[in-house]
Amino acid sequence: MTSYHSINFAQKISKLDELWSPRVISEMNEYQFKAVRIQGDFIWHDHPETDEAFIVLQGRLRIDFRDGAVLIEAGEMFVVPKGVEHKPFAEEEVHLLLIEPRGTLNTGHAGGSRTKPNDLWL
Amino acid sequence: MTSYHSINFAQKISKLDELWSPRVISEMNEYQFKAVRIQGDFIWHDHPETDEAFIVLQGRLRIDFRDGAVLIEAGEMFVVPKGVEHKPFAEEEVHLLLIEPRGTLNTGHAGGSRTKPNDLWL
Numbered sequence: 001m002t003s004y005h006s007i008n009f010a011q012k013i014s015k016l017d018e019l020w021s022p023r024v025i026s027e028m029n030e031y032q033f034k035a036v037r038i039q040g041d042f043i044w045h046d047h048p049e050t051d052e053a054f055i056v057l058q059g060r061l062r063i064d065f066r067d068g069a070v071l072i073e074a075g076e077m078f079v080v081p082k083g084v085e086h087k088p089f090a091e092e093e094v095h096l097l098l099i100e101p102r103g104t105l106n107t108g109h110a111g112g113s114r115t116k117p118n119d120l121w122l
Numbered sequence: 123m124t125s126y127h128s129i130n131f132a133q134k135i136s137k138l139d140e141l142w143s144p145r146v147i148s149e150m151n152e153y154q155f156k157a158v159r160i161q162g163d164f165i166w167h168d169h170p171e172t173d174e175a176f177i178v179l180q181g182r183l184r185i186d187f188r189d190g191a192v193l194i195e196a197g198e199m200f201v202v203p204k205g206v207e208h209k210p211f212a213e214e215e216v217h218l219l220l221i222e223p224r225g226t227l228n229t230g231h232a233g234g235s236r237t238k239p240n241d242l243w244l
Binding site: 001002003004005006007008009010026027028029031033050051052053055057063065067068069070071072073075076077078079082099100101 | 155
């Protein structure tokens with residue numbers, strides 16, 4: 001018999017030693033599931049070619065848009081539509097699951113010093 | 123300012139009055155997030171054209187394969203690869219989030235009486 005193993009979100013998150021640095025934990029077709037710890041402010045950016053799904057595992061995430069904001073608590077999700085500028089913010093540490101196509105950069109097309117290497121597995 | 127709203131998994135699950143009947147709660151590009159309550163045995167089936175992601179929100183899911191099985195607890199996920207025959211089983215009620223391309227049937231290509239209408243939103 002083959003041994004199959006589930007992926008435990010809390011275990012994966014506990015291995016992340018850097019904030020704002022998403023790491024791949026699983027793949028589904030051409031999409032990736034990424035675990036990330038965040039706290040504080042990010043930069044304005046968008047992903048012109050894809051929607052981006054956020055699932056909050058712990059804490060309370062705010063995503064600012066140019067015309068409003070959404071609050072996402074643990075046990076909730078939100079999908080940012082493609083091409084919509086957004087800026088994640090977490091007053092206290094938030095643990096997140098991101099789902100997006102392979103190759104999606106954390107800063108989208110904005111670039112800059114907050115851009116992290118892509119496609120790194122945890 | 124525009125008002126944006128997160129999607130709360132527990133709230134959505136509480137509106138499901140039928141077991142084994144996935145309902146769409148969100149979309150990301152051509153993919154759908156589906157909430158489902160299950161208990162007991164399902165049928166053997168596969169999805170020849172796509173992987174299928176399972177995220178367990180509550181309870182303990184077992185997915186049987188022809189050569190083994192995987193246990194998935196709350197806070198864990200597993201991706202069943204395309205074309206791999208599988209049979210979900212839940213001794214006690216399990217609350218699940220499924221992620222798969224729009225148009226994916228719950229029974230794959232197996233058909234039969236357990237097949238539910240697809241693309242119904244909750």
